Amino acid sequence: MADEGTPEVPRPGRPVRGSETGRPIMAALDLLGRRWALRVIWELHQGPAGFRELQRRCERMSSSVLSTRLEELTTARVVAGGDRYRLTPLGERLVRALLPLQEWSDAWDADLRE
Amino acid sequence: MADEGTPEVPRPGRPVRGSETGRPIMAALDLLGRRWALRVIWELHQGPAGFRELQRRCERMSSSVLSTRLEELTTARVVAGGDRYRLTPLGERLVRALLPLQEWSDAWDADLRE
DNA sequence: GACGAGTGCTTCGGTTTCCGAACCACTATG
DNA sequence: CATAGTGGTTCGGAAACCGAAGCACTCGTC
Numbered sequence: 001m002a003d004e005g006t007p008e009v010p011r012p013g014r015p016v017r018g019s020e021t022g023r024p025i026m027a028a029l030d031l032l033g034r035r036w037a038l039r040v041i042w043e044l045h046q047g048p049a050g051f052r053e054l055q056r057r058c059e060r061m062s063s064s065v066l067s068t069r070l071e072e073l074t075t076a077r078v079v080a081g082g083d084r085y086r087l088t089p090l091g092e093r094l095v096r097a098l099l100p101l102q103e104w105s106d107a108w109d110a111d112l113r114e
Numbered sequence: 115m116a117d118e119g120t121p122e123v124p125r126p127g128r129p130v131r132g133s134e135t136g137r138p139i140m141a142a143l144d145l146l147g148r149r150w151a152l153r154v155i156w157e158l159h160q161g162p163a164g165f166r167e168l169q170r171r172c173e174r175m176s177s178s179v180l181s182t183r184l185e186e187l188t189t190a191r192v193v194a195g196g197d198r199y200r201l202t203p204l205g206e207r208l209v210r211a212l213l214p215l216q217e218w219s220d221a222w223d224a225d226l227r228e
Numbered sequence: 229g230a231c232g233a234g235t236g237c238t239t240c241g242g243t244t245t246c247c248g249a250a251c252c253a254c255t256a257t258g
Numbered sequence: 259c260a261t262a263g264t265g266g267t268t269c270g271g272a273a274a275c276c277g278a279a280g281c282a283c284t285c286g287t288c
Contacts, residue, residue, distance in 0.1 A: 012223035018153060018173050024219035029152045032215075035246070035274095038143045039132060051265050059132050062247045067266065077225060090225050097214035101146075104211040105138035109126035111191060111204050149245095149275070165236050176276045181237065 009075040031076055036061055038098070040069050041087070044079060045095045048086035123189040145190055150175055152212070154183050155201070158193060159209045162200035 010016040010031040012024035019026035032038055036058065043049070043057040055066050073079040078091040087095065124130040124145045126138035133140035146152055150172065157163070157171040169180050187193040192205040201209065 011226060012219060013227075018150070018175060020173065024223040025156070025216050026153075028215060028219040028222065029156065033147065033149055033152050035147055036132070038147050039140075042139070042143065052263080059134065060248085061132060063266070064248080064268080065246060068246095076222070078222075090222060093221060094218050097218040100211035100214065101142060102139050104208050105126060105142040107207060108142065108190070108192075108204060109138040112125060113127075166234080174277085177237070178239080178277080179275060182275090 009072045011076070031072065034069065034072070036065055036069050037073065040066070040073065041078065041091065041095060041098070044085060044087050044091070048084040050084045054085060123186045125190070145186065148183065148186070150179055150183050151187065154180070154187065155192065155205065155209060155212070158199060158201050158205070162198040164198045168199060 010027040012027045013022045014027065015022055016027050016030040018030065032041075039058055039061075040054065043054060046057070049057060051063075051066070051070075055061055055063060058066070070079060070081070070085060073091075074081060077088055078094055079085055080088045080091075124141040126141045127136045128141065129136055130141045130144040132144065146155075153172055153175075154168065157168060160171070163171060165177075165180070165184075169175055169177060172180070184193060184195070184199060187205075188195060191202055192208055193199055194202050194205075
């Protein structure tokens with residue numbers, strides 16, 4: 001489904017960009033702080049999708065980057081491929097952890113409108 | 115505190131990278147999906163910090179990128195400058211929305227160790 | 229008052245990442 | 259056979275990021 005080369009995916013327990021400690025939260029911030037990563041997870045929460053459908057949901061996201069992100073998220077066991085891409089139980093749990101963000105973004109909207 | 119040029123900061127209500135709709139959540143995902151953005155917010159939650167101290171907390175983060183992120187986050191009213199940088203009430207609320215992520219990252223760690 | 233030592237940044241050349249159109253191989257469906 | 263859709267990969271150009279260096283300033287202190 002994707003190249004299994006040497007993809008350099010952040011993992012807890014290993015030093016990542018900006019942290020030698022390997023603290024899980026730092027690995028998570030690295031993984032999720034890559035372009036489109038949060039968005040892909042968010043869109044998959046709306047339901048499983050094939051490659052091209054997922055790309056459409058992300059409004060013209062580059063296919064090459066989508067491919068890379070899917071590989072990273074798959075390695076991280078957040079996403080699983082097969083017939084279509086879908087969130088793993090771990091991925092679902094991540095989305096639940098991210099749900100308060102939607103609420104916050106509405107508050108942010110309200111705040112900036114003042 | 116930083117250049118007030120034309121910084122192109124994502125805002126709810128405006129089309130952002132990957133979304134023409136301007137839905138607040140999409141603007142938030144864009145803002146927070148930039149390198150170091152989540153980390154800077156996370157570190158400021160440990161307490162206010164001056165520029166160089168914040169850079170140290172982020173373990174050798176590039177000063178130029180820190181400068182850019184601080185400008186974006188300030189424009190977004192998540193961070194405020196002054197004597198030292200600190201989270202605004204909106205920023206504190208954002209951190210609270212992000213707290214479940216720490217818990218998740220520990221579960222992620224446990225899952226990957228299997 | 230000249231010396232560090234620290235601060236808040238900016239500049240700039242080099243590297244990495246991202247973008248996106250084109251393309252390839254495959255599977256329908258008509 | 260043609261057309262349309264799928265799951266990607268390739269690759270040249272653009273944008274983002276990196277990090278060492280430097281600048282202007284303040285704060286002791288000798």
